[in-house]
Amino acid sequence: MELHVVDSHTEGEPTRLVIDGLPSLEGGVKERLAELRDAYDWIRRTICLEPRGSEVAIGAALFPPSVEDCLYDVVFMNNTGYLGMCGHGTIGVIATLAWLGRIQPGEHKLNTVAGIVKARLHDAHTVSFENVFSYRLAKDVSISVPGHGVVTGDVAYGGNWFFLVKSPPTEVVASRIPELEAFTSAVMDALWGQGVTGKAGAKIDHIEVFGPPTVTGADSKNYVLCPGKQHDRSPCGTGTSAKLACLFADGKLAEGEVLRQESIIGSLFEGSVRAAEGGVFPTIKGRAYVTGDCRLLCDQEDPFRHGIGG
Numbered sequence: 001m002e003l004h005v006v007d008s009h010t011e012g013e014p015t016r017l018v019i020d021g022l023p024s025l026e027g028g029v030k031e032r033l034a035e036l037r038d039a040y041d042w043i044r045r046t047i048c049l050e051p052r053g054s055e056v057a058i059g060a061a062l063f064p065p066s067v068e069d070c071l072y073d074v075v076f077m078n079n080t081g082y083l084g085m086c087g088h089g090t091i092g093v094i095a096t097l098a099w100l101g102r103i104q105p106g107e108h109k110l111n112t113v114a115g116i117v118k119a120r121l122h123d124a125h126t127v128s129f130e131n132v133f134s135y136r137l138a139k140d141v142s143i144s145v146p147g148h149g150v151v152t153g154d155v156a157y158g159g160n161w162f163f164l165v166k167s168p169p170t171e172v173v174a175s176r177i178p179e180l181e182a183f184t185s186a187v188m189d190a191l192w193g194q195g196v197t198g199k200a201g202a203k204i205d206h207i208e209v210f211g212p213p214t215v216t217g218a219d220s221k222n223y224v225l226c227p228g229k230q231h232d233r234s235p236c237g238t239g240t241s242a243k244l245a246c247l248f249a250d251g252k253l254a255e256g257e258v259l260r261q262e263s264i265i266g267s268l269f270e271g272s273v274r275a276a277e278g279g280v281f282p283t284i285k286g287r288a289y290v291t292g293d294c295r296l297l298c299d300q301e302d303p304f305r306h307g308i309g310g
Contacts, residue, residue, distance in 0.1 A: 001300075005047060006100065007057075007292035008092040011267030012233035014057040015092030015288070016047050019100070028066045029073040029111050033082050036061065036075060042298075042306040044077040049307030052296050055079040056230050058089045070111040071103070079309075080228035085114035085159030087237010087269075087284050091127040094119045095288035114159045128270075128285035131237065134158040134245040135279025137199055140166075145190045148183060158241030158282065161198035163191055165209045172211025172221050174264055177231065184209060184225035208239045218262035234286065235263040240271045241282040248273050248280050 004020035023040055025032045036043065046052060047059040056079075063073040074093060076086040083089075090110060097103045098121055105121045115132035122128065138155040141163075145151045153165040165187065170179045184207040191197075191204050198204055205227040213221045224232040224239045232239070240261045247253035259271045273280035298305040 001298040003043065003046065003296045005294060005296060006096050006290060007294070008096050008288050008290045010088035010091045010095075010234050010288040011263060011269065011286050012265050013088045014054065014291075015060055015089045015096070016053065016057050017060045017062065017093055017096050018043065018047060019062065022061055022063070025063060029063070029075065029113055032063055032073060033075045033113055037082055044082070045307035046296060046298060046305070048077060048079050049309060051304055051308065053307065055228060056233070058083070058086050060086070060089050060093050062093075065111055067111045067116065070109040070116060071097070073111045075113065078226065078228055079230065082113070083160060083227070085112050085117070085132060085238055087129070087131065087159065087241065088232070088234040088286065090117055090119060090129050090237065091286050092288045094121055094127045094129070095125060096290055098124060099290045112159075125287045125289055126285070127288060128283055129237075130274070131241045131282045131284060132159050133276060133279055134241045134282050136246045136249045139249075141196060143187070143190045143194050143196060145186050147186060151187055151190070154246050155196065155198060155204060156242035156245050157198060158245060159238035160206050161202050161204040162206045162208050162239055162242040163187060163196070163204050164243060164246060165207065168209035168211065168223075172209060172223050172264065173214065177223070177264065180209065180223045180264075181225065181229070181231060184223070185229050188225060188229070206236075206239060208236070208243065210243075213262045215262045215266050215268065218260045218268060220259070221262040221264070223264045231264065233263060233265050234267055235261040235269040237269065237284045237286070240269050240284055244271050244273050244282045245280050248275070
């Protein structure tokens with residue numbers, strides 16, 4: 001058994017796109033996710049976990065489109081499960097398809113579990129995409145976090161569910177990543193323990209904190225804890241979308257105004273919004289670079305052929 005994958009990174013965050021070796025799955029993108037999860041989860045574990053992968057990497061699986069005018073159905077996955085949407089992954093997928101010669105500069109639609117995403121390939125590395133409808137569900141939600149007291153933040157949706165913390169207890173700089181990881185992990189656990197959820201009881205599985213930018217021209221710097229409790233090296237496309245929705249709701253961002261969001265490693269996304277009733281459609285722009293083209297081999301005698309853990 002083998003999988004043909006192409007690796008890329010988007011502003012520092014890796015994406016591993018499977019281009020050959022997937023099973024033929026019928027139905028829409030949600031049905032395909034369900035069958036991957038229930039019958040073929042070894043694919044996710046193989047591409048996202050050691051010894052072939054990394055707990056940081058996001059996997060992406062392409063299927064023929066189930067919606068007219070879309071290039072593909074795409075299912076995103078990580079070290080612990082599956083994602084409704086992935087912003088950096090969308091940029092990585094589009095840049096990889098360009099590298100493969102499958103698309104040219106212009107607009108291209110991807111059908112994700114969260115909805116249809118309109119991407120634009122500007123050049124070999126630069127991609128923007130209009131994300132799914134994003135909005136703030138609740139403002140100034142306070143929770144009790146062991147070791148940190150009362151923590152206040154907003155619950156918002158940007159393709160995934162986020163808790164955006166108002167005032168983190170430590171600087172948002174790379175040298176403080178261990179402290180940031182411990183704090184955001186404690187916040188995530190407290191949200192789950194205290195029953196704070198997204199719409200219809202959806203689990204809030206991303207925590208985002210902010211601090212002053214360190215890169216010239218940036219407006220904000222963030223640290224984002226993702227499912228599996230790994231942090232995003234990029235500024236996080238869905239997290240930036242959630243922040244844009246909150247800023248717009250507060251009257252702090254005008255329609256079409258550009259926000260430059262810096263990541264914990266100093267990379268940048270540009271974000272803006274198109275207003276809609278009850279929320280926004282964010283546009284996120286960033287760069288991706290192909291880093292590898294390889295075949296993952298799964299020897300039947302290898303006890304770790306489908307990954308370690310996960």
